[in-house]
Amino acid sequence: MxxxxxxxxxxxxxxxxxxxxxxxxxxxxxxxxxxxxxxxxxxxxxxxxxxxxxxxxxxxxxxxxxxxxxxxxxxxxxxxxxxxxxxxxxxxxxxxxxxxxxxxxxxxxxxxxxxxxxxxxxxxxxxxxxITEQKLATESLLESEQRFRQAFDNAPVGMAIYSPDGRLLSVNPWLCRMMGYSEAELRTLSPEQCTPPADLARELSLHGQLLRGELSSVSFEKTLICRDGLRLVVRKNLSVVRNALARPVKLIGQIEDISGLKEAQSAAFSRSLVAAQEAERKRIAHELHDEIGQSLTALKITLGRARKVVSEPSAQESLDHAQWIISSLMNEIRGIAHRLRPPELDQLGLTATLRTYLEKTLRAGDVKISFTSDVGDARFSPDIELCCFRVTQEAATNCLRHAAARRFEVELRLESERLSLTIRDDGAGFDLAAQKDSGSLGLIGMRERVKAVGGKLVINSCPRLGTEILARFPIRFFTGVPIAGASS
Incomplete structure (x- = not known):
């Protein structure tokens, strides 16, 4: 119709x-x-x-x-x-x-x-x-993403983007250089290959809190395992990106290598600890010399006077024995004070102090000593001189106590832009790995002292083949005193 x-x-x-x-x-x-x-x-x-x-x-x-x-x-x-x-x-x-x-x-x-x-x-x-508004919004979003990508790629710290399930989606060139991998290689690595178990457990816990909305961002320190096995201490900042429905779509990580900062902090702590130890050694040495030493001297003089007025032969014999004990005790106290803080180090310098110390310490142990130095009367930073002395002292003590060595060699030389201290003995030697596991305080002390003044320490040893200790110190620690001729 x-x-x-x-x-x-x-x-x-x-x-x-x-x-x-x-x-x-x-x-x-x-x-x-x-x-x-x-x-x-x-x-x-x-x-x-x-x-x-x-x-x-x-x-x-x-x-x-x-x-x-x-x-x-x-x-x-x-x-x-x-x-x-x-x-x-x-x-x-x-x-x-x-x-x-x-x-x-x-x-x-x-x-x-x-x-x-x-x-x-x-x-x-x-x-x-x-669609003007959508077009402008899209262009704005693209520009924002381009700016982010530019900042991401050129950032002077490691950057990474992760999926909510922890998969690595993208990394920047800085992180690739830091870890020694290409981006494609990094994407294939599991978290266990890059992070020690203890750090990984803590990181996964924080990751979960981020996804659940309990945290908006986190910052923490962790160890990062690189291609060559090198372990870096890094500070990692993680934040989560959510969509309009408040669901997490990705996480952005910033990874900064703070190994140098940690080493500097450790060195500063070691320096302060060594300085405190040396100050206490100096104080005790002075007290032994000034207080106890003087008291023993006064006691020895008093016993000498008493002997002159006592006619009983047995009493004189007892007084003579008491004076001998006091003399022995005074010698021992002087030795302790000297080991705590050798005055020659401040007065005569490193070369003379090492030669004197080795002669006094090792000759009595029937050990053949070889001391060679080409630095003459040159003076170095007090920290360097004291560190060289303490390393030599620890090595000599170990040689007498444990090594049963017949020969002990010390070389103090100037090499290209550094001071080199080399110590060798032909004694029993030891297993380096076992010593590390045992946490030997002597070796740890050596390493900490050398590290505290910016040097490097290498120890080589093997059972029945002796021990070699190499300590190297940068030349920037030298004072302005001219280098004199060699001595040996």
Whole structure:
């Protein structure tokens, strides 16, 4: 059943329907001229329907841009393509330059239309969707991602991006250099290959707290295992990125190598500890010399006077024995005070002090001594001189107590930009690995002392093959005293 409707009423209804649409609609005839548009199209295009009527699809009024921002050639305009080919196009992004200089970004879809069942195309209908806000937001997001990627790639610290399940998604060049791996290699490594078990357990716990929202970011120290087995102490900062639904989508990690800082802190602590020990040694040495030594001297003098007035032979014999005990005790106290803080070190310098010490200490043990020095009377930093003496003292003590050596050699030499102390014996030697496991305080003390003054210590030993100790100190620790000739 067909109802006759007044054409004017039908046109008004279609107009109302078209103006109620959220999309813009522009109708072209088969020749490419505008037949009609709705109110939304007027707002988008910045022209009234009257201004657009009769305008051709190729007209200069349409200042269109491609998605890349370049002027859009007429042959690529979606309305024209549909007119020429009869194709249906959807979602073509174009920009429209407005009269005020702004750009409206549109998603355009075009389709042919025909009258009734006519096979002949009567024109093209174009629907326009304003995507300006989405376009600008997308461009802003891309710019932000580009800035992040640039900062990520050029950061002077290690950077990494992880998935919520802990998979490594991306790393920057700095982290690759730090660990000695390529990015592809790092992606194949398991967490256990890069982190010791104790550190890994703590890191996984913090990782879980981040994902659960208990923490927004964390900062912690850990050990990082590199390709060559080198272990770095790093500070790792982790933060989580969430989507609009507050679900974690990735984690961003910043890894900073603080091994140097830790070594500096350790060296500073060692220096302060050594300084405190030496100050206490000096104080005790002075007290032994000034207080106990003087008291024993006074007691010896008193016993001498008493012997002169006592005629009983047995009493004189007892007094003589008491004086002998006091003399022995005084010698022992002087020896202890000397070992605590040799005064020659401050007065005569390193070479003379080492020679004197070795003669006094090892000659009595029937050990053949060889001392060679090419630094003459040169004076060095007090810390360096004291460190050389203490290392030699510890080595000589170990030689007498444990090594059963027949020969003990000490060399003090200037090499290229460093002071070198080499100590060797032909004694029993020892197992280095076993000594490390036992936590030998003597060896630990040597290492800490040398490290505290910026030097390096190497110990070589093997059972029945003797021991060699190499200590090297940077030349920056030298004082301004000229280097004299060699002595031996």
């Amino acid at each position: 067909f109802v006759n409707v007044d054409p004017a009423i039908a046109a008004a209804r279609y107009r109302a329907i078209g103006d109620s649409l959220a999309e813009g609609v522009v109708v072209f005839d088969a020749g490419g001229d505008v037949l009609a548009c709705n109110a939304r199209a007027e707002a988008m295009l910045g022209m009234t329907e009257e201004q657009m009527l009769g305008r051709h699809v190729d007209g200069s009024c349409w200042r269109l841009l491609g998605e890349d921002g370049a002027p859009l050639p007429a042959a690529k305009r979606p309305d024209r393509v549909s007119l020429q080919t009869g194709q249906v196009l959807t979602g073509v992004v174009i920009g429209l330059q407005r009269g005020d200089g702004g750009i409206a970004w549109l998603s355009v879809s075009t389709a042919p239309w025909a009258l009734d069942d006519s096979p002949t195309m009567a024109g093209v209908v174009a629907t326009l969707l304003d």
